[in-house]
Amino acid sequence: MSSIGTGYDxxxxxxxxxxxxxxxxxAAKAVDNSGTVVGIKCKDGIVLGVEKLITSKMxxxxxxxxxHAVHRHSGMAVAGLAADGRQIVARAKSEATNYESVYxxxxxxxxxxERVASYVHLCTLYWWLRPFGSGVILGGYDRDGPQxxxxxxxxxSYRYFGAAIGKGRQAAKTEIEKxxxxxxxxxxGVIEVAKIIYGVHDEAKDKAFELEMSWVCDESxxxxxxxxxxxxxxxxxxxxxx
Amino acid sequence: xxxxxGDIDAPHSMGTTIIGVTYNGGVVLGAxxxxxxxxxxxxxxxxxxxxxxxxxxxxxxGSAADSQIVSDYVRYFLHQHTIQLGQPSTVKVAANxxxxxxxxxxxxxxxxxxxxxxxxxxxxxxxxxxxxxxILEQPFxxxxxxxxxxxxxxxxxxxxxxxxxxxxxxxxxxxxxxIARDGASGGVVRTVTINSEGVTRKFYPCDKLPLWHxxxxxxxxxxxxLSAGIPDPMxx
Numbered sequence: 001m002s003s004i005g006t007g008y009d010x011x012x013x014x015x016x017x018x019x020x021x022x023x024x025x026x027a028a029k030a031v032d033n034s035g036t037v038v039g040i041k042c043k044d045g046i047v048l049g050v051e052k053l054i055t056s057k058m059x060x061x062x063x064x065x066x067x068h069a070v071h072r073h074s075g076m077a078v079a080g081l082a083a084d085g086r087q088i089v090a091r092a093k094s095e096a097t098n099y100e101s102v103y104x105x106x107x108x109x110x111x112x113x114e115r116v117a118s119y120v121h122l123c124t125l126y127w128w129l130r131p132f133g134s135g136v137i138l139g140g141y142d143r144d145g146p147q148x149x150x151x152x153x154x155x156x157s158y159r160y161f162g163a164a165i166g167k168g169r170q171a172a173k174t175e176i177e178k179x180x181x182x183x184x185x186x187x188x189g190v191i192e193v194a195k196i197i198y199g200v201h202d203e204a205k206d207k208a209f210e211l212e213m214s215w216v217c218d219e220s221x222x223x224x225x226x227x228x229x230x231x232x233x234x235x236x237x238x239x240x241x242x
Numbered sequence: 243x244x245x246x247x248g249d250i251d252a253p254h255s256m257g258t259t260i261i262g263v264t265y266n267g268g269v270v271l272g273a274x275x276x277x278x279x280x281x282x283x284x285x286x287x288x289x290x291x292x293x294x295x296x297x298x299x300x301x302x303x304g305s306a307a308d309s310q311i312v313s314d315y316v317r318y319f320l321h322q323h324t325i326q327l328g329q330p331s332t333v334k335v336a337a338n339x340x341x342x343x344x345x346x347x348x349x350x351x352x353x354x355x356x357x358x359x360x361x362x363x364x365x366x367x368x369x370x371x372x373x374x375x376x377i378l379e380q381p382f383x384x385x386x387x388x389x390x391x392x393x394x395x396x397x398x399x400x401x402x403x404x405x406x407x408x409x410x411x412x413x414x415x416x417x418x419x420x421i422a423r424d425g426a427s428g429g430v431v432r433t434v435t436i437n438s439e440g441v442t443r444k445f446y447p448c449d450k451l452p453l454w455h456x457x458x459x460x461x462x463x464x465x466x467x468l469s470a471g472i473p474d475p476m477x478x
Contacts, residue, residue, distance in 0.1 A: 102338075102342070103335045103339070104334055104335060104338025104339075105332065105334055105335055105338075110328075111326065111327060114326075
């Protein structure tokens with residue numbers, strides 16, 4: 001869907017005659033062209049997964065992380081421009097610690113998502129700022145249970161039980177819809193997310209990739225934890241078999 | 243509750259008894275009603291139990307002005323917080339906001355507070371926030387000048403998992419004991435019970451309170467005592 005703005009796309013503070021802000025749409029393109037990021041809400045927690053495309057063979061595995069812990073109880077997976085994503089994560093971390101120091105309890109995930117979305121939206125309001133070229137999937141476990149939110153470069157944030165952004169999002173969403181998430185535990189969810197990421201990876205276009213995953217669930221004591229690569233090795237095997 | 247206006251060198255009188263007690267299903271807050279300025283009783287029927295939100299109340303002791311301003315600020319912050327969150331604040335959040343104000347302004351404030359309330363996550367909770375701004379979650383809390391006389395009483399009378407009636411009776415008995423011994427506490431006993439169903443305010447005037455030891459029954463006139471024909475109570 002490439003439409004030329006023809007003059008209405010030069011600034012984020014300009015609307016087009018049909019009511020669109022093109023700069024925000026172009027920012028979303030940056031997210032669409034990045035590696036796939038997937039998040040699902042299982043019955044006992046959240047699983048996040050990232051298809052991390054490796055640009056250079058000399059990169060150390062495990063570096064350039066795309067999933068970050070925002071607080072003890074929540075984590076964020078970023079897609080799009082990595083540097084922009086880092087800023088969003090930094091802001092989320094700051095909001096979370098600030099909330100806890102004022103209110104004395106960990107920030108509810110809903111509140112965190114609203115604050116992150118507010119911040120991302122802020123950068124679409126001024127001509128001297130550009131919109132963030134990254135979208136995030138935020139998963140957390142608070143007193144109201146596990147919750148999954150997605151924040152787009154426009155500043156829009158919705159709560160999901162399954163979300164995907166990046167190159168393979170269409171295929172990933174189809175796969176997620178087939179899953180019976182309300183009956184699945186996170187242990188099973190981790191396998192499913194890895195399968196989806198391996199499934200949507202395009203061998204022809206992008207050669208190497210690294211699978212990065214994390215979870216927050218009852219088994220991890222409601223803390224956000226990185227999921228070990230031993231599991232990924234098993235899945236490589238499962239995937240090769242299928 | 244205010245600073246003594248008579249002798250400047252006289253010790254400050256906290257002039258209160260405040261209590262907060264958890265029971266099986268909620269909390270009961272209780273207080274006396276005397277506001278004293280030195281020897282003078284400024285208000286004999288004051289209400290020391292203040293509402294912060296629908297489900298969280300605050301017992302105030304110490305300086306009246308300081309405790310009022312703290313409760314006003316916290317009510318304002320909690321109101322905003324409720325709107326942001328889209329659901330009632332928890333007792334813990336209310337207590338934390340009170341604690342931050344108490345601690346950060348400890349040089350200027352002189353107020354001991356007891357927060358009590360009910361929320362759907364933790365049930366009934368009591369938090370004590372004494373002078374310096376410590377926050378302590380307790381199954382029961384006592385404060386004010388009258389509380390000195392209640393430490394031993396509570397050690398003996400407190401039990402885990404009381405019913406609402408038991409808790410209310412315990413609070414009323416305790417406040418009336420403190421009123422009997424503490425000159426700066428007096429008047430009526432007010433209680434506020436908070437649970438999942440809501441908030442109930444109760445009022446116990448002097449004649450409804452138990453009498454202790456040498457206290458006389460309330461009489462309308464001394465002539466009634468004399469004409470009662472019983473041995474003269476004024477002579478042992």
